[in-house]
Amino acid sequence: MADTNKQIAAIFDQMADVLQILDANRFRIIAMQKASRVIKELPNDVSTMSHKDLLALDGVGKGTADKIVEFCETGQIVEHKELLKEIPKGLPALLDIPGLGAKTVALLWNEANIVSIKSLEKALKKPETLTSIKGLGQKKIEAIAKNLSFIEQAGKRYTLGRAHLKAVYFVAQMRQLPEVAQAAFAGSLRRGRDTVGDIDILVAADPKHSAKITKHFVSLEPVKETIVSGKTKTSVRTKGGIQIDLRIISPDAYGAALMYFTGSKEHNVRLRERALSMGMSLSEYALTNKKTEKVIASETEADVYKALGLDFIPPELREDRGEISAAEAHKLPKLVTDRDIHAELHAHTHASDGLLSIRELAGLAYDRGFHTIAVTDHSKSQVQAHGLDESRLEQHIIDVHAVRDEMTGKINVLAGAEVDILSDGKLDYSNSLLKHLDIVVASPHVALAQTGSTATKRIIKAINNPYVHIIGHPTGRLLMRREGMSPDMSEIIKAAVERGIALEINANHHRLDLRDTHARAAIEAGCLLAINTDTHRPNDFNELQYGILTARRAWAEPKNIVNCFTEAKLQKWLKSCRP
Ligand SMILES: [Zn+2]
Ligand SMILES: [Zn+2]
Structure with a gap:
C-alpha cells in the first residue's frame, strides 16, 4: 500500500473509533470504516487520483472523497482533528490493547474516568471498582489486564534463528494432523528477514475441521496463552514471548493465501496492480477475472505467478526490489542454496x-x-x-x-x-x-x-x-x-x-x-x-x-x-x- 493510502486509512479508522466512543450516528461510523477498507485494498496511490476518480470507487461518497483530497493537499483532515479534541488525548491508545473495542473504551471513560493506559493500569490494581460497572464484569476485566501486558511485548522483535526454530516445530506439529493437507510458515520469516515481529502459520484444511485443528494448535507445548481464537484465525503467545498466528485456509485457496501472508506488502501491491492491468483481481483468496469473477488461479503460488505472466519468485526476493520485472523477463537470479x-x-x-x-x-x-x-x-x-x-x-x-x-x-x-x-x-x-x-x-x-x-x-x-x-x-x-x-x-x-x-x-x-x-x-x-x-x-x-x-x-x-x-x-x- 502506498504511504498516503496507509496514512489516510489509519485516519479513517481512528475517526470511526472516536465516533464510536462518542456514540455517534451509526451510519457515519459505517461510512468511515468502509472508506478505510476501500483505501486499504486500493492498489493505486490515492494522491494520484482526481476527485472524480475517487467518487467512481465503490464505497467512496462525496464526503470521503473531499477528505482524501483535503489530506493530499494539506497533509491533514480538519474533521479528524476536531473529533480528537472531543475525547481525552490518551484514549485512542487504549484501542491498541487487543480485545478492547470502542464500546468498552467508552464505558471505561464514562463510568470510571479512565483516560489513558496509565490510568487504566492504576484502576486495574483495584479491579473491584471496575467489575461493578454494568457491561464489564470480572472476566472482561481479567482479559483486559492480561492483554495490557501484550502491548508491552508488541513491537518487540526476535532473531531469525530463534523464530525459525519455533516455526519449524509448529509447522511439523500441525502436519501431524490427518486433517491438515499442507502447512507452512509465511510472513517476513519465510522471506528470511534478519529479525521478525511474529510468526504466521498457514494450514490448508477443510474449515469443518477447524475446531480440532485449533485445539491441537493451542495445546502445543510452547504455548503459554491464547490471545484470540476464532474459526479461521487463532493467535497465541509462546513461553518465550513470540506471538504465533495460525490461519486455517481452504485447500483450494492455499496458494493465494500463502502469497498474501508471505508479503511483503509492497510486493503484493505490485502484484495487485499487475493483475488489474491484465483485467484480473488478486486477493488473499484468489486471482479472479475482474469481469466474470471466475477464479483463474488460487491453489498454488506457482499457479498465481504463472497466470500473471511471471516466473515463480522465491520468497526472499519479494521485497519490491525489481523482482517483478526480472520475473517477467525470465531474468531472476539462480539463487544460491x-x-x-x-x-x-x-x-x-x-x-x-x-x-x-x-x-x-x-x-x-x-x-x-x-x-x-x-x-x-x-x-x-x-x-x-x-x-x-x-x-x-x-x-x-x-x-x-x-x-x-x-x-x-x-x-x-x-x-x-x-x-x-x-x-x-x-x-x-x-x-x-x-x-x-x-x-x-x-x-x-x-x-x-x-x-x-x-x-x-x-x-x-x-x-x-x-x-x-x-x-x-x-x-x-x-x-x-x-x-x-x-x-x-x-x-x-x-x-x-x-x-x-x-x-x-x-x-x-x-x-x-x-x-x-x-x-x-x-x-x-x-x-x-x-x-x-x-x-x-x-x-x-x-x-x-x-x-x-x-x-x-x-x-x-x-x-x-x-x-x-x-x-x-x-x-x-x-x-x-x-x-
Ligand atoms: Zn570468528
Ligand atoms: Zn569474529
Missing part, C-alpha cells in the same frame, strides 16, 4: 574460544560433504577469547598441518587465523607471520562504535593488507544488541573489488553481517562474498541456513560466493589475493 556450499572458511577450535579440537572440526566439515575447512582461531588481542600470540600460532599451524596430512584425500584443512582489525586498521599479526597462513580472515571486534570515515578508513586499510582474503562480519553488529560500525559500504565494496577479496556474510543469526542490502550492493559491484558460520560449537554449522537466506535476499548466485567454488578454484582464488 545450501547444497551449493562446499567449504567453511571461518571456524574456531579450543585453541581460542571454540569447543572443538582441530580433528573434530575437520571431521564435522567432512561429514557435511565439504571439500575444505579453514581453521581460523582468534589473534592475540582477543585475550578474553584466548587469542593466540605469535608462538602459540606457530605451534597451531604445525598442529593444523598434522590433521591436514591425516585427512588428505578426504578434506582439505587450511591453517588460517581470524586476525583482529585493530581500531586504526592495522592487523593484530605482522605480515611476515600472516604470509605463512593459508587463509586470513580479518575482522573488527573492538571500537565498534566508530562511524563515518574513521570506520571506512579502518576497514579499507585491512582490505589493502596483501595477505587478507576475507573481511569477517564487516560492521560488527549484533542484532538488537549492538548497532556496529557504519562505514561507507560503497567505498569498502570498491576496495574489496579492487583487491579481489571477499566480504563475509557471517551466518550466525545474531550477526547476519553483512546484511542483505549491503550484500546486494556488493554483488552488483562485482564483489565476491563468503558465507561462513564462524563455528565455535558442533551445532553452529546449522547456522549456515540463515547466511544462505541473507545471501538469497541479496540475489546471490553460487558464482558470487567463494564457499561455492570447486576446490581447485578456491585454491586459485586464495593464491590470487596474495602478492
Whole structure:
C-alpha cells in the first residue's frame, strides 16, 4: 500500500473509533470504516487520483472523497482533528490493547474516568471498582489486564534463528494432523528477514475441521496463552514471548493465501496492480477475472505467478526490489542454496574460544560433504577469547598441518587465523607471520562504535593488507544488541573489488553481517562474498541456513560466493589475493 493510502486509512479508522466512543450516528461510523477498507485494498496511490476518480470507487461518497483530497493537499483532515479534541488525548491508545473495542473504551471513560493506559493500569490494581460497572464484569476485566501486558511485548522483535526454530516445530506439529493437507510458515520469516515481529502459520484444511485443528494448535507445548481464537484465525503467545498466528485456509485457496501472508506488502501491491492491468483481481483468496469473477488461479503460488505472466519468485526476493520485472523477463537470479556450499572458511577450535579440537572440526566439515575447512582461531588481542600470540600460532599451524596430512584425500584443512582489525586498521599479526597462513580472515571486534570515515578508513586499510582474503562480519553488529560500525559500504565494496577479496556474510543469526542490502550492493559491484558460520560449537554449522537466506535476499548466485567454488578454484582464488 502506498504511504498516503496507509496514512489516510489509519485516519479513517481512528475517526470511526472516536465516533464510536462518542456514540455517534451509526451510519457515519459505517461510512468511515468502509472508506478505510476501500483505501486499504486500493492498489493505486490515492494522491494520484482526481476527485472524480475517487467518487467512481465503490464505497467512496462525496464526503470521503473531499477528505482524501483535503489530506493530499494539506497533509491533514480538519474533521479528524476536531473529533480528537472531543475525547481525552490518551484514549485512542487504549484501542491498541487487543480485545478492547470502542464500546468498552467508552464505558471505561464514562463510568470510571479512565483516560489513558496509565490510568487504566492504576484502576486495574483495584479491579473491584471496575467489575461493578454494568457491561464489564470480572472476566472482561481479567482479559483486559492480561492483554495490557501484550502491548508491552508488541513491537518487540526476535532473531531469525530463534523464530525459525519455533516455526519449524509448529509447522511439523500441525502436519501431524490427518486433517491438515499442507502447512507452512509465511510472513517476513519465510522471506528470511534478519529479525521478525511474529510468526504466521498457514494450514490448508477443510474449515469443518477447524475446531480440532485449533485445539491441537493451542495445546502445543510452547504455548503459554491464547490471545484470540476464532474459526479461521487463532493467535497465541509462546513461553518465550513470540506471538504465533495460525490461519486455517481452504485447500483450494492455499496458494493465494500463502502469497498474501508471505508479503511483503509492497510486493503484493505490485502484484495487485499487475493483475488489474491484465483485467484480473488478486486477493488473499484468489486471482479472479475482474469481469466474470471466475477464479483463474488460487491453489498454488506457482499457479498465481504463472497466470500473471511471471516466473515463480522465491520468497526472499519479494521485497519490491525489481523482482517483478526480472520475473517477467525470465531474468531472476539462480539463487544460491545450501547444497551449493562446499567449504567453511571461518571456524574456531579450543585453541581460542571454540569447543572443538582441530580433528573434530575437520571431521564435522567432512561429514557435511565439504571439500575444505579453514581453521581460523582468534589473534592475540582477543585475550578474553584466548587469542593466540605469535608462538602459540606457530605451534597451531604445525598442529593444523598434522590433521591436514591425516585427512588428505578426504578434506582439505587450511591453517588460517581470524586476525583482529585493530581500531586504526592495522592487523593484530605482522605480515611476515600472516604470509605463512593459508587463509586470513580479518575482522573488527573492538571500537565498534566508530562511524563515518574513521570506520571506512579502518576497514579499507585491512582490505589493502596483501595477505587478507576475507573481511569477517564487516560492521560488527549484533542484532538488537549492538548497532556496529557504519562505514561507507560503497567505498569498502570498491576496495574489496579492487583487491579481489571477499566480504563475509557471517551466518550466525545474531550477526547476519553483512546484511542483505549491503550484500546486494556488493554483488552488483562485482564483489565476491563468503558465507561462513564462524563455528565455535558442533551445532553452529546449522547456522549456515540463515547466511544462505541473507545471501538469497541479496540475489546471490553460487558464482558470487567463494564457499561455492570447486576446490581447485578456491585454491586459485586464495593464491590470487596474495602478492
Ligand atoms: Zn569474529
Ligand atoms: Zn570468528
